[in-house]
Amino acid sequence: MEKVSASLEENKKYLQGEFQNSMDFMMRELELSGTGAALFALDGLVSKQTITLSILNPLMGAPILAGDGEAKMKFVEKSVLGSVEQKREDRMEQILLLLMSGFAVLFIDGCPEGMVFGVQGFESRGPEEPQNEVMQRGAKDGFTESYQNNMAMIRRRMKTTALKFEKAQVGGQSHTPLAICYLEGIASPQVVEKVKERLENCTLQTALGAGYLVGFLERGGLFTGVGMSERPDVVCGKIEEGRVAILMEGTPSVLLVPFLFVENFQTLDDYLTRPFYGTFIRWLKFLAFFLSAFLPGLYIAITTHHPELLPESLLLKIAQAEAQTPFPVMAETLLLYFLYEVLREAGLRAPRSLSATVSIVGGLVVGDTAVSAGLVSAPSLLVVALTAIAGYAVPRLYEPLALLRLMFLLAGDFMGVWGVMLGLLLLLLHLCGSESFGVPLLSPAAPYSGDLAFRDVFARAGWEKLSRRDAKVQDMPGSREIGE
Amino acid sequence: MAGRKISARQFFISMFVSRVAAAIALNGRYAGEGNPLETIVSYVLSMGLGFLIALPIWGLHHRRPQWDLGRAAVEDMGFIGKLVPLLYFLYFVLMNGTSLALFQLFLMDTVNPAFPAALVAAALTGAALYGALRGIEAVARCATCVFVLLLLGCGLVFGIVAWRFSPENLEPLFYDGFSRTYEGVFLFIARTSVFADMAILLPMVKGRKGLGFALWAGGTALFVGAALLLVAGCLGRYAGTQGFPVYVLSSITQVRSMQRLDAVFTGVWMMGLAVKLAFGLYACRVCLSSLKRDPGPCRGGAWAGALLTEGTALCAAFLPWAREYLMDTRLLFLCTAAAGFVLPLLVLLIDLLRGKKPRGEEENHAKT
Numbered sequence: 025m026e027k028v029s030a031s032l033e034e035n036k037k038y039l040q041g042e043f044q045n046s047m048d049f050m051m052r053e054l055e056l057s058g059t060g061a062a063l064f065a066l067d068g069l070v071s072k073q074t075i076t077l078s079i080l081n082p083l084m085g086a087p088i089l090a091g092d093g094e095a096k097m098k099f100v101e102k103s104v105l106g107s108v109e110q111k112r113e114d115r116m117e118q119i120l121l122l123l124m125s126g127f128a129v130l131f132i133d134g135c136p137e138g139m140v141f142g143v144q145g146f147e148s149r150g151p152e153e154p155q156n157e158v159m160q161r162g163a164k165d166g167f168t169e170s171y172q173n174n175m176a177m178i179r180r181r182m183k184t185t186a187l188k189f190e191k192a193q194v195g196g197q198s199h200t201p202l203a204i205c206y207l208e209g210i211a212s213p214q215v216v217e218k219v220k221e222r223l224e225n226c227t228l229q230t231a232l233g234a235g236y237l238v239g240f241l242e243r244g245g246l247f248t249g250v251g252m253s254e255r256p257d258v259v260c261g262k263i264e265e266g267r268v269a270i271l272m273e274g275t276p277s278v279l280l281v282p283f284l285f286v287e288n289f290q291t292l293d294d295y296l297t298r299p300f301y302g303t304f305i306r307w308l309k310f311l312a313f314f315l316s317a318f319l320p321g322l323y324i325a326i327t328t329h330h331p332e333l334l335p336e337s338l339l340l341k342i343a344q345a346e347a348q349t350p351f352p353v354m355a356e357t358l359l360l361y362f363l364y365e366v367l368r369e370a371g372l373r374a375p376r377s378l379s380a381t382v383s384i385v386g387g388l389v390v391g392d393t394a395v396s397a398g399l400v401s402a403p404s405l406l407v408v409a410l411t412a413i414a415g416y417a418v419p420r421l422y423e424p425l426a427l428l429r430l431m432f433l434l435a436g437d438f439m440g441v442w443g444v445m446l447g448l449l450l451l452l453l454h455l456c457g458s459e460s461f462g463v464p465l466l467s468p469a470a471p472y473s474g475d476l477a478f479r480d481v482f483a484r485a486g487w488e489k490l491s492r493r494d495a496k497v498q499d500m501p502g503s504r505e506i507g508e
Numbered sequence: 509m510a511g512r513k514i515s516a517r518q519f520f521i522s523m524f525v526s527r528v529a530a531a532i533a534l535n536g537r538y539a540g541e542g543n544p545l546e547t548i549v550s551y552v553l554s555m556g557l558g559f560l561i562a563l564p565i566w567g568l569h570h571r572r573p574q575w576d577l578g579r580a581a582v583e584d585m586g587f588i589g590k591l592v593p594l595l596y597f598l599y600f601v602l603m604n605g606t607s608l609a610l611f612q613l614f615l616m617d618t619v620n621p622a623f624p625a626a627l628v629a630a631a632l633t634g635a636a637l638y639g640a641l642r643g644i645e646a647v648a649r650c651a652t653c654v655f656v657l658l659l660l661g662c663g664l665v666f667g668i669v670a671w672r673f674s675p676e677n678l679e680p681l682f683y684d685g686f687s688r689t690y691e692g693v694f695l696f697i698a699r700t701s702v703f704a705d706m707a708i709l710l711p712m713v714k715g716r717k718g719l720g721f722a723l724w725a726g727g728t729a730l731f732v733g734a735a736l737l738l739v740a741g742c743l744g745r746y747a748g749t750q751g752f753p754v755y756v757l758s759s760i761t762q763v764r765s766m767q768r769l770d771a772v773f774t775g776v777w778m779m780g781l782a783v784k785l786a787f788g789l790y791a792c793r794v795c796l797s798s799l800k801r802d803p804g805p806c807r808g809g810a811w812a813g814a815l816l817t818e819g820t821a822l823c824a825a826f827l828p829w830a831r832e833y834l835m836d837t838r839l840l841f842l843c844t845a846a847a848g849f850v851l852p853l854l855v856l857l858i859d860l861l862r863g864k865k866p867r868g869e870e871e872n873h874a875k876t
Contacts, residue, residue: 329771330771332771333771333772438627439627439628439631440771441771441772441774441775442628442771442774442775442778443631444775445775445776445778445779446631446632446635446778446779446782448779449635449650449654449778449779449782450635450638452650452653452654453635453638453639453642453646453647453650453786454638454642456642456645456646456647456649456650456653457639457642457643457645457646457649464645464649466649469653470649470650470652470653471515471518471649471652472652502645502649
């Protein structure tokens with residue numbers, strides 16, 4: 025059934041058929057001056073109080089004009105109901121979708137259209153501080169699972185008519201609604217079009233999280249060209265720079281494109297502190313990234329192939345520690361690394377009441393006992409622990425770092441420092457060849473633009489300079505029109 | 509292939525990295541022995557001569573800015589012209605192969621004879637192949653990063669060894685006449701693939717190319733000059749007895765926080781070499797794409813170039829008789845002269861003789 029029928033009975037039968045065996049399907053029949061009518065909704069998605077106060081009470085209490093169904097519907101629409109969100113709809117597929125999105129629908133016998141009302145009343149979590157993006161000085165509210173609430177959070181911070189929210193939908197089965205958000209006149213129209221095109225081509229049947237869409241928005245690679253944030257202030261800042269945000273119903277994570285490599289090192293706190301300290305923190309994060317990626321590989325490379333690089337006293341200490349363990353340094357580092365990953369995963373997945381136990385068993389029992397039993401050396405344990413801690417300074421890069429560490433470990437073991445250097449070269453080639461929606465991932469460092477690089481990459485300039493002109497993401501050096 | 513463009517700055521920085529990677533590998537056995545100070549003069553002269561050698565390339569590029577030399581030869585000479593991109597392909601294989609072979613020899617002779625040099629060379633070729641397949645933009649951007657590392661690494665090494673510089677180690681210039689200086693000029697020209705790189709890759713470069721070339725020549729002369737001056741001042745006659753004097757220079761660096769920097773120095777050198785190889789392999793791609801009717805990217809060219817490069821390097825490193833031929837300075841000089849001057853001049857003359865109005869026609873061609 026494509027269109028709404030003028031017969032109430034047919035409409036009733038159709039909806040009852042579609043929602044057969046669904047106990048949340050609700051129907052309330054009523055009579056309007058001798059004409060049959062029925063109101064449909066899904067329990068749990070709507071607010072019964074709102075339905076009673078804004079639909080049923082006015083309908084039952086008002087004197088309805090005599091006439092056919094069409095005339096009654098018109099009268100009800102114009103003179104009886106005071107619901108804010110109401111519209112007439114004649115496509116049955118759309119009505120089904122709206123019903124499942126928390127709308128109520130009213131059919132009047134003789135009228136070939138239904139009237140839908142926005143009476144959503146499902147429970148939703150209130151804004152809380154995001155646990156994955158903790159800030160020292162930023163706002164304490166974060167996105168929720170309702171994309172409408174999320175839109176409101178963005179709108180509250182950017183009171184401009186240039187802010188647009190375009191509607192989209194993904195999921196052949198789930199019909200998950202999305203909002204494509206951008207600043208008109210700032211965001212690149214090509215990027216907006218490309219986002220829409222890629223979302224339209226999304227073949228997902230069910231989309232349960234923002235991460236599902238990432239694979240459809242980019243080609244893939246070690247480093248993502250799609251950012252994610254749970255903070256409205258961060259998303260507003262990104263939109264201001266010409267990025268496009270994708271808000272998805274059912275997830276507090278908002279996707280951001282284009283997303284550059286340097287953004288992995290930027291946090292809102294950088295901009296809330298004084299420039300020199302923001303710059304210092306930025307460099308600490310760069311250092312943490314290199315430490316986390318290269319330290320285990322370099323440790324293996326130097327101790328195995330190039331001991332001449334180390335000062336004698338340090339070399340002796342390492343040699344002494346290694347002499348007391350049964351495994352070669354590569355094996356024990358690899359073992360410790362995997363043990364750490366297992367402990368991390370266990371700590372993450374274990375029930376909260378048990379995660380403290382996991383930490384104690386992992387940190388104290390396994391770590392301390394393994395060293396005192398002479399199974400692993402203290403320097404190797406120190407290297408793995410340092411690597412792990414450094415990785416958390418750039419949490420957005422945790423996934424690629426986990427793989428990079430392993431790659432550099434193997435390269436260091438096979439070819440020493442040269443292997444690590446070759447690995448670095450491959451990493452650079454990969455990064456230099458990657459793009460996010462036509463913008464080079466490493467921009468503005470490579471291709472280099474001194475002005476932009478010392479504005480907000482290698483240094484965090486003061487707000488006077490930052491606000492002096494736009495730094496639109498699509499204007500980064502090396503950017504090109506998509507599809508070129 | 510001309511769709512993706514890099515800036516002149518990126519191109520000549522890449523060429524700088526390639527040149528420095530080749531210059532670091534210069535050694536007494538394959539590069540001719542002599543007073544390092546005279547070698548500086550040789551380098552400066554070779555750069556001056558380079559401006560003259562490059563004239564036909566600039567001339568052809570001015571007439572046919574959208575065409576690389578291979579494409580121009582095919583368009584102007586038809587079937588016979590296809591020999592030109594093929595010859596360039598072989599030239600890049602030879603230059604890449606000999607550079608890689610020198611690195612293998614360095615690993616085997618100087619670092620550790622038991623070291624799996626062939627494995628390192630294969631890994632280097634693999635990295636370069638990955639770069640060539642990612643495209644010229646990726647390689648050029650990466651080269652900029654390597655350039656920074658190279659400057660930092662070499663700056664650190666040069667800065668530390670500068671304390672050991674002793675003017676007493678310097679020998680008077682031209683004490684044994686000028687013959688070694690001339691030989692040095694030939695040597696440096698023989699080991700330069702920048703002319704061929706320009707002939708093939710200039711259409712993919714935008715910006716102030718002439719200025720870039722001049723800065724490249726000056727910059728490399730400064731770098732090589734500084735390295736050779738330090739070799740002469742720090743090592744003296746001892747440098748002449750060493751296989752790879754620049755490496756020996758780095759191995760005498762001692763800093764408090766680290767013992768020696770030679771492994772790091774060699775790593776940076778490797779990265780420079782990989783950039784050189786990647787550019788060579790990308791040029792191989794362009795050469796083979798000129799043979800096709802549709803001038804689209806030819807990934808097979810990079811694969812074929814990588815395999816042949818690896819084969820050439822292995823032969824030159826492990827077969828003494830092959831090494832004699834492949835690393836012969838006269839052969840390399842002839843090849844570079846042909847690729848850098850003779851072939852571009854020939855194609856330019858034929859293009860002039862055919863007398864076609866070039867620019868508008870090219871635009872049409874580029875559109876197709």
